Amino acid sequence: MLGLDDPLVLTAYLGIIALAILSILYGLLRRNAARDEVSDEDRQWALDEKKVDDEF
Amino acid sequence: MPDHASVGWIDIVVILAYLSVTAYLGWLGYRGTRSAADFLVGGRSAHPVIMAVSYGATFISTAAIVGFGGVAGLFGMSLLWLTFLNIGVGILISFIVLGEPTRRLGHHLGAHTFPELLGQRYQSRAIQIFAGVLIFLFMPLYAAAVMTGGSVFAATQFGIDFEVALLIFALITAAYVIPGGIKAVMYTDTFQGFVMVLAMIFLLVFTYSSLGGVTEAHQYLDGMEDMVPAPLAKIGHQGWTEMPVFGWGAPTYDLWWIVITAIILGVGIGVLAQPQLAVRFMTVRSRRELDRAVPIGAVFIMLMTGTPFLVGSLSNAWFAQHGPILNGKVVQELDAEKNQALVELMQKTDSGAWTAIISPKTQAPATAALIVSERQKAEDTNGNSFELVGGRSSVVTYVKGDADKIIPTFISTALPHWFGAIFFLALLAAAMSTMSSQFHTIGTAAGRDLYERIGTKGQQREPSLLVMRLAIVVGLLIAVTISYSIRQEYIVARFTAIFFGLCAAAFLPAYIGGLFSRRVTKAGALASMTVGLVVSLFWLLLVKAKEASAIGLVQLVTGGKTSILADSPNWPSVDPIVVALPAALLTLILVSAFTRPPAAEHLDRCFPEKR
Structure with missing residues (x-):
């Protein structure tokens, strides 16, 4: 198949494509599944991070 | 070889156009929202494409494209297993399993660097300092790999000496990272990511079409199995479309152990404990953003690693035909x-x-x-x-x-010269986005994790920007020195694999234990990190023949042998990660089992959701 005789190399080749498809499906199915809230703690963390970065 | 190397006016136009767009995007970025933290401060969400491509651009560099692509040219398509792990582990497990817990823990504890995350989780200054020292000492090795990969390409493409290319590369890097360009400007990263993607698609399509199609290209390469150079055939190379011979106890199995343990496992697993990648999860707004970034990240990594590994292998067929x-x-x-x-x-x-x-x-x-x-x-x-x-x-x-010259030689010989200029820019983009995070990590390791924490009488000091900048300059000088002085077989991939393997052995058990277990103790984490590092260094200095013989200590100890296990076939080819990671994991479990668990109040602070 595909000119690749070694089953392990063929598995890797097709496995890469399969994983990419799986990732796309995961992203589509979970698109809005998880919560999307920014807490005060998250915002404070980002402010601290920004402060260090800006000084840098 | 025909002389394809020169700089024409088309190259100059292409390079100037690219630099203009990058500069414009950078300027736009500096005027407004520019980094992941800015998005978070503003309460907005970075587009998943931007988040994923920016993460991927940090992960992928000249090391992957030139270094590992070249290794695929040498060893063949068995390297595709690394792409498989890059997606399966580097994207799926990393984003889905580790991303959200890392983000939450970092925000609960107010940690901003990877060593700080570990130090705060285990309430241990020693752990933070240990991790900071390891990063400061060994990250330059990885930066050297990226720099060497870029310099070899520039030297081949433009017909200049490697030393000159390295000097230019070092100057560009210094100009980029020292004055403050080290901050990830996400729009610029994303634009560079798109250039990389387009270059890879063109490269893949060109290679397959010039060999007559996918199946035809593979079949032709398959028919070249008798042309494998004798030194490679002796260690188990069976052809560029086949896995190396598997077994134990004879030199004919060496290549399998090199490819699987050193090349594939080290980087494939080590990506989970990369400090500069782990901290990126903390800058993410929510789990939803991580979920949405998975598809783009996976496709990006597939193109950025799968293409050079395939093209590296297929370049053997192209040269045999053209x-x-x-x-x-x-x-x-x-x-x-x-x-x-x-x-x-x-x-x-x-x-x-x-x-x-x-x-x-x-x-x-x-x-x-x-x-x-x-x-x-x-x-x-x-x-x-x-x-x-x-x-x-x-x-x-x-x-x-x-091997490091395979991808550059293929590009400069097989492809139109204007594409070489674009590919060079894509590589430069890949290198800069990776190196900016590498040197940022070196700087924060020195300034935040070492200088601030090694205060008088254990008191925390104020952050020192001077220390950070000095650390970046020192790291850069070390990386350039390494690139300049060490030129050996597939060195770009080896340096990368060594750093990834070290991080996996030293950090991974303590990092994952810290994210998911309430029972892991400070003593267990510190012991695990120490065992992971010591076993890795012992293996690199005395057992793994290629590295040990280059360092030289093993010859002194054994009277000239390249490994203390030189008489036991295959052991000198086994990567440290195979021994060091299980040893570190076992140490974490055993020491934690016999030491006092962390205080309940601290665990409640780390995991308030599980209260």
Whole structure:
């Protein structure tokens, strides 16, 4: 198949494509599944991070 | 080799156009929202494409494209398993399993660097300092890999010396990272990511179409199995479309252990404990953003690693069909039907007679497997008549076995010159986005994790920007020195694998234990990190033949051998990660089982959701 005789190399080749498809499906199915809230703690963390970065 | 290397006006136009767009995007970025933290501060969400491509651009560099692509040219398509792990582990497990817990823990504890995350989780200054020292000492090795990969490409593409290319590369890097450009400007990263994606798609399509199609290209490469250079065949290379011979206890299995443990496992698993990648999860707004980034991240990594690994392997077929003609005298017929023969390579002297080419490595006449396409009578320098054959060989012959030159040589020989300029810019983009995070990590390790934490009487000091900048300069100088002084077989991939393997052994058990277990203790984490590091260094210094013999200590200890296990086949090819990671994991479990668990109040602070 595909000119690749070694089953392990063929598995890797097709496995890469399969994983990419799986990732796309995961992203589509979970698109809005998880919560999307920014807490005060998250915002404070980002402010601290920004402060260090800006000084840098 | 024909001279393809030069800088034409088209190259200059392409480079200037690219730099203008990058500069414009950078300027736009600095005027407004520019980093992941800015998005978070503003309460907005970075587009998942931006988040994923920016993460991928940090992960992928010249090390993956030139270094590992070249290794694929040498060892073949078994490297595709690394792409499989890059997606499966580097994207799926990383984003889905580790991303959200890392983000939450970092925000609960107010940690901003990877060592700080570990230190705060285990309430241990020693752990933070330990991790900071490890990063500061070894990250330059990885930066050197990225720099060497870029410099080898520039040298090949533009026909300049490697040393000159390295100097230019170092100056560009210094200009980019020292004055403050080290902050990830996400729009610029994303634009560079898109350039990389387009370049890879073009490269893949060109390679397959120039070889007649996907199946035809693979079949042709499959038919070249008898042309594998003898030194590679001896250690188990069976052809570029096959896995190396698997087994234990004989030198013919060495390649399997090199490819699987050193090349694939080290980087494939080590990505989980990369400090500069782990901290990126903290800048993410929510789990939803991580979920949405998974598809783009996976496709990006598939293109950015899968393409060079395939093209690296297939470049052997391309050179066998289209490479420059080599001449010589048949030593042995390999496959008469396919016109494949082992040939003693020869060159024409000024007098018109033919003389053998002497290999600088062996000081004997150089030989190579050719697909013979022409035969004629000729005369050698002694006046003897012989049959001179002409033909083409695998890319390994053209680059004289130097894997790091395979991708640059293929691009500069096979593809249009304007594409070489674009590909160079894509590589430069890949290198800069990776190096900016590498040197940022070195800077914060020195300034935040070491200088601030090693205060008088254990008191925390104020952050020092001067220390951070100095650390970046020192790290840069170390990286350049390493790149300049060490040029060995597939060194770009090896440096990368060493750093990834070290991070996996030293950090991974403590990092994952810290994210998911309430029972892991400070003593367990510190012991695990120490065992992971010590076992890795012991293995690199005394057991793993390539690294140990280059460092030299093992020769002193054993009286000239390249490994203390030189008499036990395969052990000298096994990567440290195979021994060090299980040892570190076992240490974490055992020491944690016999030491006092962390205080309940601290665990409640780390995991308030599980209260």
